[in-house]
Amino acid sequence: MSTVLTIGSGKGGVGKTTAVANLAVALAAGGEKVVCIDGDIGLRNLDVIMGLENRIVYDLVDVVEGRCRLRQAMIRDKHLPELYLIPAAQTRDKSAVSPSDMVRLCDELRGEYDWILIDSPAGIERGFKNAIAPADRVVVVTNPEVSAVRDADRVIGILEAEEKGTPSLVINRLNPAMVKRHDMLSADDVVDLLAVKVIGIVPEDDDVIVAANRGTPVALDPKSRAGQAFRNIAQRLKGANVPFLDLDDQGNLWQRLFAGRK
């Protein structure tokens, strides 16, 4: 049984591509066979985050337009042998691929792979429509910011209208200290508005940027908290019941003692 999982957000820059790379790595490290498809034609960067940029020969558009076989466009990951990437074309735009192309492509991959992860572009236009067309499940990534939550709400509405079911939510880049000072929306505030199931809360973590620049997703780093959060999400995607990280336990001893008395 394979699952086509699309990751979208509406707003740009909230961490869709980071989430795809990390979930793919975490799933593949757990023994699953995974293919990622970069749906952001014209502005690809999943290949960069996964560190596979210089291995690209063929891309998604080449497959769709019949210039190569699907196999030829699949790049094997450097670290994990059961993880593949189908990169986007950089020199074309979203209209080079149609929703039915994406459905056909995923149908070809189904059966051979456990997970097909699609990185949706920002926005709600053609590229997004392409990315959700083949999806069995959708994860919406948002940040604890009013504008990102507003866009997530829009995307969830579109998914419901298109009968893709209610997506699950990843709240990315939560800063517990800012939440405590009431300078940032809390996870509860976000859920209160969006009214969907949360599948993960990822703390803000400098390691994510370092890892992305290196092309080694943070989920491969056993010490990183964001990496742990992504590994937990991967477990939950597989149906496991993993408790949420206690994001407060990074405060010092005194803070913890006082927090406990409130």
Next chain:
Amino acid sequence: MSASQLTLKIKGLRDSLLVTLPEGRWEELRGLLLNQIQEREAFFKGARLALDVGPQALHVSEVSELRDALSEQGVALWAVLSDSPSTEKTAQLLGLATRLARPTPEVPRAPAETVEADKALWVDKTLRSGMRVEYPGHIVVLGDVNPGAEVVAGGSVIVWGRLRGVVHAGAEGDKAATVCALDLSPQQLRIAGEIALAPKQRKTPVPEIVRLQDGQLVAEPWHPDKH
């Protein structure tokens, strides 16, 4: 009825085409439309299309599938006109227009003539950002109206939930229209021609009703004995 007997009416509007479907089975009509577009590709390419489906009751998947099929032919579907309330609702959920020109009340269609003041549209879900529900009668929402969503009614609006988007009651000038909600904190609230901006949010919301009194929008807590 064979497909060959069915014909489409095509009319040019200012910046788009209005295609009126005859009565018939949806699959046939859909095929007919797509065939026509394929045959006259040069004419339709790049067009914005408004589709009048008459009394046809359409499901979300049917409309979204057609929209995708049209977009693959380079035709953008922007409006679906229908006499069926369920089709109207479908179109609105997908973000398509259901009237050709929004501000003109004299739309040449039957329901506009009889003001459906006693009829209400039942919306049994939360309206999320970007959704717009418009109806000539009253609108009842069982769920929240989130920021960025719009509810526009000819009559009154009742929200059994949190009203945090934009709401316009009495949109065609009915000054007796009211707005009530369990938690009334809209981005903007209008009744007939009057506009009020968001009031400050209260910690513990109470159900409230807003009405137009002497040209002013007045909100008061809901008391069962007073109304």
